Amino acid sequence: MIRTARVTRSVILPDRGRLALYRRTPELGPRVLFFTGGTALRTLSEKLIEYTHNSIHIVTPFDSGGSSATLRKAFKMPAVGDIRNRIMALADKGERGNPAIFELFAHRLPDTILAGEARQVLQHILDGRHPLIRRIPNPMREIVRSHLHVFADHMPDHFNASGACVGNLILTGGYLAYDRHLDPVVYLFSKLVEARGDVCAVVNEDLHLVAELENGSVLVGQHLFTGKETPPIPSPIRRLFISRETEEPRPAEIHIRDKVKARIHEAHLICYPMGSFYSSIVANTLPKGVGDAVAALERPKVYVPNLGKDPEQLGMGLYDLVRTLLDYLQANCSRRTEPTTLLNTILLDSKGGNYPAPLHLRRIQDLGIQILDVPLVTEKSHPYLDPDLLLEALLSLT
Secondary structure, three states, rough: OOOOOOOOOOOOOOOHHHHHHHHHOOOOOOOOEEOOOOOOOHHHHHHEEEOOOEEEEEEEEOOHHHHHHHHHHHHHHOOOOOHHHHHHHHHHHOOOHHHHHHHHHHHHHOOOOOOHHHHHHHHHHHOOOOOOHHHOOOOOHHHHHHHHHHHHHHOOOOOOOOOOOOHHHHHHHHHOOOOOOHHHHHHHHHHHEEEOEEEEEEOOOOOOEEEEOOOOOOEEEEHHOOOOOOOOOOOOOEEEEEOOOOOOOOOOEOOHHHHHHHHOOOHOOOOOOOOOOOHHHHHHHHOOOOOHHHOOOOOEEEOOOOOOOOHOOOOOOOHHHHHHHHHHHHOOOOOOOOOOHOEEEEEOOOOOOOOOOOOOOOHHHHHHOOOOOOOOOOOOOOOOOOOOOOOOOOHHHO
């Protein structure tokens, strides 16, 4: 008979012995799960594979800007750019990796060329004449070409591939080949570049983020409120929700797949990391099932607040961020849950970091959440978090 027991332990930050063990055997490393999106974790992910090959990355597929928007409009699909970006960050860059495939997947067609020229470049890749495809050995070359062929066969006549990343086109071809499912092609893509971690979209549908601002404005599409492709929002975000429609947006009830639920249950530590607060972190908590899956896991659940200025956090101090994250998680739960079942630890560096004021640390602690105030910013990394120090702190908690 299998019995379970709750075990607690004191932690030394950083735990040098534990870190050394992880570095010696990263293939046996901990399953650290990140709710994430975008590129904020790229550098950290590249360093993470030195400690563990078992990290889990739940990624938002709601990006509506740049070349992702072009693909989404043409094929009515989830965004794949952030998924590709994270897989590339986790790719083995050493001798056991596949540098030729990595180079092709990372290659971006110039955004200065005309649509016809972009099609010619794609055709050279499809024909096996392009230098990037010629360097890939078989049978991997034929696998890549077959997915690109599917993409080309479905590509609308008006589609402009200028500025597109080849890896996104390959993922799109695989998505179409596998009956509009992301998981099979993400798995294959990960194997081709020897990704040292598990990446999956929180949902596998063509959906859109909608932000209602306090001034009454309604912004349909992630790119409209991140402050990257448009001016920063003029008013704080009052509510974020997922919609199936863009013309008449309304909240849709979306459920996570069993695979995502299983990944959450497997985690040794859950991290809500730095990154765009609403479009990366909160967005991952919106599908039904996320809150219950997190609450059911008795593990460290760590929030790493942003340093610097995140346009999405307009008007929010640190306590507001913590309370907002908890509110979305609790609203997702099927029954009443205590805050500490969803978030129990905050990692910050009050001396080296510039956090959004007011902090109200005492109010955060009154929720039962422990605050670990440790060095996370160096002279070299300032004003941002040092990825090495952050990894050491996170992994010491596993």
